[in-house]
Amino acid sequence: MTAIVEKQSAHEWRERRIVPEQMEKYLQNGRDFIDDELIDSKIRMTAQPDAARVREIIAKAKAIQSLDLDETAALLAVKDPELWAEMRQAAAEIKHTVYDNRIVTFAPLYLSNACVNNCLYCGLRCENDVVERRTLTMDEIRAETEVLAGKIGHKRLIVVYGEHPRSDLKYMQESIRAVYGVKVPARRGHGQIRRVNINAAPMPTEELRELPAIGVGTYQVFQETYHKATYRAVHPAGTLKSDYRWRLYTMHRALEAGIEDVGIGALFGLYDWRFEVMGLVAHALELERALGIGPHTVSFPRLEPAANTPFNESLRWQVSDEDFEKVVVVLRLAVPYAGMIVTCRENPGMRRRLLPLGCTQTDASSNIGVGGYQDEEQHGDRQQFLLADTRTLDEVVRDLAAMGNITSFCTAGYRCGRTGHCIMDLLRSGAEGKFCKLNAILTFREWLDDFASDATRAAGEPLLKKEIEEVRQKMPRAFDEFMKSYERICQGERDLYF
Ligand code: SAM
Ligand code: SF4
Numbered sequence: 001m002t003a004i005v006e007k008q009s010a011h012e013w014r015e016r017r018i019v020p021e022q023m024e025k026y027l028q029n030g031r032d033f034i035d036d037e038l039i040d041s042k043i044r045m046t047a048q049p050d051a052a053r054v055r056e057i058i059a060k061a062k063a064i065q066s067l068d069l070d071e072t073a074a075l076l077a078v079k080d081p082e083l084w085a086e087m088r089q090a091a092a093e094i095k096h097t098v099y100d101n102r103i104v105t106f107a108p109l110y111l112s113n114a115c116v117n118n119c120l121y122c123g124l125r126c127e128n129d130v131v132e133r134r135t136l137t138m139d140e141i142r143a144e145t146e147v148l149a150g151k152i153g154h155k156r157l158i159v160v161y162g163e164h165p166r167s168d169l170k171y172m173q174e175s176i177r178a179v180y181g182v183k184v185p186a187r188r189g190h191g192q193i194r195r196v197n198i199n200a201a202p203m204p205t206e207e208l209r210e211l212p213a214i215g216v217g218t219y220q221v222f223q224e225t226y227h228k229a230t231y232r233a234v235h236p237a238g239t240l241k242s243d244y245r246w247r248l249y250t251m252h253r254a255l256e257a258g259i260e261d262v263g264i265g266a267l268f269g270l271y272d273w274r275f276e277v278m279g280l281v282a283h284a285l286e287l288e289r290a291l292g293i294g295p296h297t298v299s300f301p302r303l304e305p306a307a308n309t310p311f312n313e314s315l316r317w318q319v320s321d322e323d324f325e326k327v328v329v330v331l332r333l334a335v336p337y338a339g340m341i342v343t344c345r346e347n348p349g350m351r352r353r354l355l356p357l358g359c360t361q362t363d364a365s366s367n368i369g370v371g372g373y374q375d376e377e378q379h380g381d382r383q384q385f386l387l388a389d390t391r392t393l394d395e396v397v398r399d400l401a402a403m404g405n406i407t408s409f410c411t412a413g414y415r416c417g418r419t420g421h422c423i424m425d426l427l428r429s430g431a432e433g434k435f436c437k438l439n440a441i442l443t444f445r446e447w448l449d450d451f452a453s454d455a456t457r458a459a460g461e462p463l464l465k466k467e468i469e470e471v472r473q474k475m476p477r478a479f480d481e482f483m484k485s486y487e488r489i490c491q492g493e494r495d496l497y498f
Contacts, residue, residue, distance in 0.1 A: 115162030123306030150184030153451030163201035208257035222265030226279025265299030332358030
């Protein structure tokens with residue numbers, strides 16, 4: 001009986017979610033900004049671009065200017081290995097110009113795996129009856145956060161919700177407050193989550209307006225596939241998620257509702273990877289055109305196997321490792337200011353290959369089973385897909401240090417109002433990098449003292465020395481002030497930032 005009542009109320013709830021005016025108002029002449037035929041023709045018809053044209057496009061990207069669709073299509077059409085080598089090199093340089101050698105880390109926190117949708121590729125789809133459904137209580141959320149913030153040492157989370165009345169706006173508000181409320185003693189200072197980003201299904205404008213007040217950083221929604229016929233095929237008709245445009249215009253609504261940092265993404269493996277790259281670029285350009293702010297982050301998850309999910313076992317559009325590198329390179333060039341996220345869906349070797357090509361953020365110590373952090377086990381029967389990299393944050397930080405990267409735990413930008421328009425201008429001009437460098441050093445110092453193993457500390461210290469020396473040379477006017485903060489952190493003070 002309860003199950004029937006729950007099914008009915010889920011149905012009613014579903015009926016009330018979509019507000020047609022809140023997507024139709026953005027259409028131009030009744031059309032959305034993804035023209036499938038046009039994109040298809042651009043990626044199929046583009047003849048080999050000549051080398052001079054490719055170099056012109058590379059130069060534009062290196063000046064941190066967004067590429068248009070023709071330019072992106074030209075890069076996607078390059079076959080010449082030498083030109084690809086130049087594009088890879090340019091991608092690495094752009095990453096360096098905008099984000100230096102910093103990599104931001106975070107962890108996903110799945111709070112509820114109940115979902116009304118039935119996406120064919122997802123382990124959490126409602127018809128997958130091998131999944132044990134669970135929605136964490138506030139006490140359970142605090143317990144998960146204690147592990148993440150107090151034991152592992154994360155400062156940033158991406159909190160993930162299925163789409164279901166059990167994880168409605170009220171639940172999101174309470175759960176985010178619960179996460180921010182946790183403060184746990186660490187070796188010298190304390191552990192605390194300082195930035196909560198969320199990945200949650202498209203919401204109506206009235207609900208989105210509530211999110212900044214509770215401290216939501218980036219709001220992330222992936223379009224999955226920009227190709228409409230594929231979208232229809234993998235999101236069964238009648239489900240909430242089957243409405244392509246409701247999802248496509250989520251970020252327009254979010255920016256209008258006052259959320260300044262939005263994250264877009266496509267799930268690679270559903271359709272031709274070139275089309276999805278074009279879709280992501282079209283989305284970024286449209287946000288810039290319509291709202292003056294591009295995406296804060298771009299994600300490019302690759303489809304992974306999931307329990308009892310045959311759809312993922314024989315994918316026509318599976319993306320090879322070689323092509324996946326091209327995805328990252330072209331995105332880095334086309335949307336040069338955006339953060340780019342590579343996740344634990346990729347194995348350690350692949351992450352090492354992708355990071356230098358322009359990625360700026362990565363997760364670590366991830367567990368995507370609901371309630372998974374407390375029992376420290378991976379649970380295939382509670383999670384959306386299987387992870388390819390289950391290394392700890394400590395191991396990842398050490399690995400990044402070996403590659404010359406400093407792990408940044410900085411969350412200052414968002415708390416100082418460096419978001420939205422402001423951050424885009426700062427990133428384009430290279431000015432944001434200066435704040436970030438100082439804050440990356442301060443937060444790395446904190447983390448080494450509070451959470452690092454001896455081996456990771458040993459790997460991190462020389463890197464810190466080198467970074468401090470760079471500040472002395474490149475930012476002499478800020479150096480003294482910066483060193484005062486650094487010393488205070490060494491004495492045990494926490495959360496100082498520029
Ligand atoms: N229910 C929310 C939604 O659909 O927007 C939350 C999203 S889900 C928990 C986070 C993302 O995981 C999805 O948007 C999708 O891109 C990705 N995902 C789903 N199934 C996957 C799989 N089998 N392998 C890799 N990524 C997957
Ligand atoms: Fe639900 Fe999101 Fe999974 Fe689709 S991808 S079944 S909406 S959790």
